[in-house]
Amino acid sequence: MNAFSHKSIKLNLYGLLLALFVFSTNFTNAQDGEKLFKSYCVSCHYAGENVLVGPGLKGVTEKYEMSWILEWVKNSQALVKAGDAQAIAVYEKYNKVIMPNQPVNDDEIKAIFAYVDDYNANAAVAAPSASSSDAVVATSDSAVEDDNTTYYVFFGAILVLLIVISVLRKVNYSLNSVIKNGEIEDEKGMWSALVHWGASNRKFVVLFVLGIIVLFAKAGWDTALNVGVYTGYEPEQPIKFSHQVHAGANKIDCNYCHSGARNSKSAGIPSANLCMNCHTYINEGQQYGKEEIAKIYKALDFDPVTKTYGDNTTPIKWVKVHNLPDHVYFNHSQHVTVGQIDCAKCHGPVEEYTVGKQFAPLTMGWCIDCHRETKVQTEGNGYYDEIHKRLPEDLKAKYLENGVINVDELGGIECAKCHY
Ligand code: HEC
Ligand code: HEC
Ligand code: HEC
Ligand code: HEC
Ligand code: HEC
Ligand code: HEC
Structure with missing residues (x-):
């Protein structure tokens, strides 16, 4: 018995x-679509209806035959060149930006659209304004x-x-x-x-x-x-430098320390020598007393009593907070000086930070969203003539009428502008 x-x-x-195994494979399939979408499509498409580089994928399975979708995703230009009317219409509607061939097979594409439909069904239930939840898809999948x-x-x-x-x-x-x-x-x-x-x-x-x-x-x-999306990333730094103390309470201009931001590609982190412009005399802080400032002295082998420098210097190894991948080109002066964008738009209220942190997601969608939305104010801008020259004929009329133009119309969403 x-x-x-x-x-x-x-x-x-x-x-x-056995049940667990069957269940988890099923589960992975549903989830695969999401993973695949996030690996291959999310840099150009929202799962909802908003346009990123390409249109939002909501409703695609209702609009088109699955067989057409499969061909399109694998090789959209082949369809365009073959004279497929539907493909040409889509291509022309989105400013003839070529959608690259996607390295996914038929099953994977089906899984992607199963996820997209699922996403929209859920979004419709969860939030009546699906469009506002679009942005969330690209950056957060923790839920x-x-x-x-x-x-x-x-x-x-x-x-x-x-x-x-x-x-x-x-x-x-x-x-x-x-x-x-x-x-x-x-x-x-x-x-x-x-x-x-x-x-x-x-x-x-x-x-x-x-x-x-x-x-x-x-x-x-x-x-x-x-890995790679680090909003809020705030690593520990070798010296407890506080933006709140410097840029906040003492109102030191960002450009005093990050002088590169206005006139070069990189904003740059100031050298210890620059700190000494003030810290030769200020050797004590309110929060940490002499301890943290002494680390600047140690790096420069500075003796605060005799006020002399030795040779035993060691660079301060600041931990880089922002890190775009190597294949992306980003230029500070283009944005700060030409585009006249405030540091805070991309870095948040830095003057309140006690530690350096990443404010924006730094994803491709983030760059492109802003390029679509932002109008370049050309009045009184030294770059004005240059921009005028770059304009294609059809935009010139529109531009001359309004005096402003969107970054994307200037070519700000062309792949080669941001990618080496
Ligand atoms: C590098 C950008 C990019 C990537 C990555 C990308 N697409 Fe596209 N996609 C586009 C663009 C741009 C269009 C608009 C058509 C055009 O200009 O060729 C488009 C159009 C589409 C369309 C037609 C939508 C409509 O409403 O007409 C579908 C479907 C599509 N993409 C699916 C996908 C899928 C699925 C993936 C991921 C496997 C993907 N795309 C990855 C850029 C991209
Ligand atoms: C007194 C000099 C000083 C001033 C003024 C200053 N910073 Fe900094 N900043 C630093 C130092 C040192 C670091 C490196 C330590 C850290 O990340 O906290 C830094 C780091 C940063 C970072 C993160 C860099 C990275 O590693 O990716 C940003 C963004 C930044 N500063 C923006 C600003 C802005 C915006 C202002 C003006 C509101 C400003 N800073 C004012 C000295 C300064
Ligand atoms: C333009 C002047 C100026 C420069 C440049 C400057 N500081 Fe300061 N720093 C100050 C002032 C003012 C204080 C506040 C002293 C106090 O608390 O009374 C301070 C305080 C500090 C403190 C102590 C904070 C505390 O509360 O204990 C540290 C650490 C520090 N600074 C690090 C640096 C580093 C590192 C650099 C170079 C990247 C730098 N500072 C550059 C003016 C400056
Ligand atoms: C349009 C968005 C944008 C604006 C405006 C902007 N930054 Fe940045 N900043 C970035 C990005 C993106 C990075 C990361 C660059 C990289 O990793 O190559 C960055 C990096 C930095 C860094 C780290 C060091 C470096 O150069 O990579 C500092 C410091 C910094 N920014 C300071 C500033 C200051 C100060 C201003 C205002 C004068 C400013 N930024 C304006 C987007 C911006
Ligand atoms: C807050 C808005 C904003 C964000 C975020 C932003 N940009 Fe820009 N960007 C602009 C503006 C405004 C211009 C136009 C400056 C000009 O007239 O050339 C511009 C221009 C550019 C250009 C030059 C385009 C051209 O036609 O010559 C490049 C390249 C560029 N941005 C790259 C990036 C990258 C890469 C990112 C993301 C890491 C990014 N931008 C994020 C606003 C933004
Ligand atoms: C305004 C700047 C900008 C433009 C225009 C742009 N990209 Fe990107 N792209 C980025 C940034 C920033 C990243 C890094 C995103 C990250 O690490 O999350 C990126 C990442 C990528 C990646 C890597 C995928 C990933 O998720 O890491 C591919 C592939 C790519 N872009 C293709 C393209 C193509 C194709 C185009 C033209 C249709 C294009 N990009 C236009 C800024 C841009």
Whole structure:
């Protein structure tokens, strides 16, 4: 009787494992679409209806045949060149920006659109104004990720529970037989029962361990996919430099320290020598006393008593907060001087920061959104003549009428402007 029920527990466990496996593959499929979308499409498309580089993908599956979509995604220009009227219309509508061929197969494309439709169905329920939630898709997927974790935790808990139950049964069974035989085992009874149970259920143990490994691998993979988006990233710095003290309370101009921002590509981090313009005399702060300022002295081998410098210098290794990938070209003076954009628009209220932090997501969508929205004020701008010369004929009329022009109309969303 006991042997029989033990066997049925084992069967149950295998059944559960099988169910878990089937469930998690299904689950990965639904999720695959999202992952694929975020790997390949999100730099140019929102899942909702707003236009990024290309149109929002909402409603695409209703508008077009799936067979057409498959061809388009894999090679849109082939369709255009073959004279496909639908393809030409889309291509021309979006200013003849070429959508690059996507390295995805038919199943993957279907998964992507399953996700897109799913996303819009959910967005319609969750937020009546789907358009405002568009922006969230590109930058944050933590909400979705959290959901998954709940599933895994839930199933993990059930598994553990089942194991505990069956071990307990087994222990109960051994105890019963121990009592029957009149022997009293030592304190290790529970543990040795577990080991014993494991030894007689090797297959299950192996499957269980494999399952755990897969879950961990998956968690690692998910984290890896999000590497690179660091909004709010605020690493620890070698000296507790505070923008609040300098740019805030003491109203030191940003350009005093980041002089590159106005006239070159990089804003630059000031050298320790520049700090000494003030800290030769200010050797004590309100928050950290002499401790933090002494680190500037140490870097320059400066003796605050004799006010002399030695040779034993060590550069201060500031940790870079902002880091665009190498394939992206970004120029500060183009934005600060020509575009006349305030530092705060991209870096937030820096004069309130006690530590350097990343304010904007620095994604392609972020750059492009602003280029679509921002009008260049050309009045009284030294760059005015240059811009005028760059204008194509058809825009000249529009431009001369309004005196302003959008960055995208100047070519601000052409791939080569931002990519080497
Ligand atoms: C580098 C930018 C870029 C990437 C990446 C990109 N697309 Fe596009 N996509 C475009 C542009 C631009 C258009 C507009 C048509 C044109 O100008 O050729 C477009 C159009 C489309 C259309 C037609 C939409 C409509 O409403 O007519 C579909 C469908 C589409 N893309 C799907 C995808 C999918 C799926 C992916 C990811 C696997 C993807 N695209 C990746 C730029 C991109
Ligand atoms: C007294 C000099 C000083 C002034 C004034 C100053 N900064 Fe800084 N800034 C620094 C130093 C030093 C760092 C590096 C340490 C850090 O990241 O906190 C830095 C870092 C930064 C960073 C992060 C750089 C990175 O690593 O990506 C930004 C953005 C920034 N400053 C913007 C500003 C803005 C905007 C202002 C004006 C409101 C300003 N700073 C004023 C000295 C200064
Ligand atoms: C234009 C003048 C000026 C420059 C340049 C300057 N500081 Fe300061 N710094 C100040 C003033 C003013 C204080 C506030 C002293 C106080 O708390 O009374 C200060 C305070 C500090 C403190 C102490 C904060 C505390 O509350 O304990 C540190 C650390 C510091 N600065 C680091 C730097 C570093 C690093 C640089 C160079 C990147 C730098 N400062 C450049 C003017 C300057
Ligand atoms: C249009 C958006 C934008 C504006 C406006 C802007 N920045 Fe930046 N800033 C960036 C980006 C993007 C990076 C990252 C650049 C990189 O990693 O190559 C950056 C990086 C920096 C850094 C890190 C060092 C460097 O040069 O890479 C500092 C310091 C900085 N900015 C200061 C400023 C100051 C000061 C102003 C205003 C005078 C300013 N920025 C205006 C977008 C902007
Ligand atoms: C806050 C708005 C804003 C953001 C964010 C922004 N830009 Fe710009 N960008 C502008 C404006 C305004 C101009 C127009 C300056 C001009 O007239 O050339 C411009 C121009 C440019 C140009 C020159 C375009 C041309 O036609 O010559 C490049 C390249 C560029 N930006 C790259 C970037 C990159 C890369 C990012 C993201 C890391 C970015 N921008 C983020 C506003 C922005
Ligand atoms: C206004 C600037 C800008 C323009 C225009 C632009 N990109 Fe990008 N692109 C970026 C930035 C910034 C990144 C880095 C995003 C990140 O690391 O999250 C990027 C990343 C990418 C990537 C890497 C994908 C990824 O998610 O890391 C590809 C591929 C790409 N861009 C293709 C294109 C193509 C094709 C075009 C023309 C249709 C284009 N870009 C136009 C700024 C731009």
